Amino acid sequence: MKQYILLSLFALCLVACSEDEIKPYHGEHYLFFSELMESGDEAIELSFNNYPLDDELTVKIGMRLVGSPFETPTVYKVGVVADKTTAQSENYELPINPTFGANVAEDVLELKLKKTESLKEDVELLLRIEPNEHFAGSVKNYETIKIVFNNVQSKPLWWTKDVETVYLGAYTREKYLALVEYGGEEVLRFGELNSAEQRQCALRLKDAIEKYGLEEANGKPMTVPIY
Known part of the structure; x- marks a missing residue:
């Protein structure tokens, strides 16, 4: 019994010391x-x-x-x-x-x-x-x-091979900027979205590409694999 009493007192001391810090x-x-x-x-x-x-x-x-x-x-x-x-x-x-x-x-x-x-x-x-x-x-x-x-310009970590194959195609800075502008507010957390939400972002980008004739830096038409 004495052992349990000592342990209890020790625990109370630890709590008191922790509280004293703040x-x-x-x-x-x-x-x-x-x-x-x-x-x-x-x-x-x-x-x-x-x-x-x-x-x-x-x-x-x-x-x-x-x-x-x-x-x-x-x-x-x-x-x-x-x-x-x-x-x-x-x-x-x-x-x-x-x-x-x-x-x-x-x-x-x-x-x-x-x-x-x-x-x-x-x-x-x-x-x-x-x-x-x-x-x-x-x-x-x-x-x-x-x-x-x-402000290091680099490909986002979520732009993986799967994202490239299914939704957005190869990464370019121009395509990333277009995705941020036309893909919807949730684009900034693209890696946390489910597949249906990622698809919607990619489709918005595809619509913008067709509507505005978006191009890459080399003048070639921007493309995405989503359909």
Whole structure:
């Protein structure tokens, strides 16, 4: 019986220690990037290649409050860790005075990424939650978040041999751009679609090819195998 009592006390200690990591001290407020906890990923990764018609992308990062909710929207501070950031300032835009919502425990930080000619390889943007007059700081291991992005033009991973044979034919940049423009909003997650949905996207592209006489870069008519 003593053995079970000791094990129970040990488990309670572990829980208490875990809770202490995110417990506010002396009534102070803290913020942390809940995105890291929920996704389990070390970084947010994206490529403008998957959004070829967009020159800007909005990234939404989940954040969580430790402490009692504020009665009014409250300004917090997020800075760039310069020595660990390779992205140029022209490639991103942070909100000047981001605010955490009133009467909520969770909110979202929105920032913009901008496509430029310099994004020919991965660049990194490391953000850190910093203290201000409203927040004492953040929580260990969740105070920074990394965004990795590029504009490397390449064939999407979902454009496999099966997709090529059944739906879209050989990959070309012109055909990909046409698919994004005419295939429907779901095209950007083509690899997650079922066969019927993929077929509909390919048929929309086929209709556009016939209607507008779409061509490849070499002037030859664009073609798809779907029928």
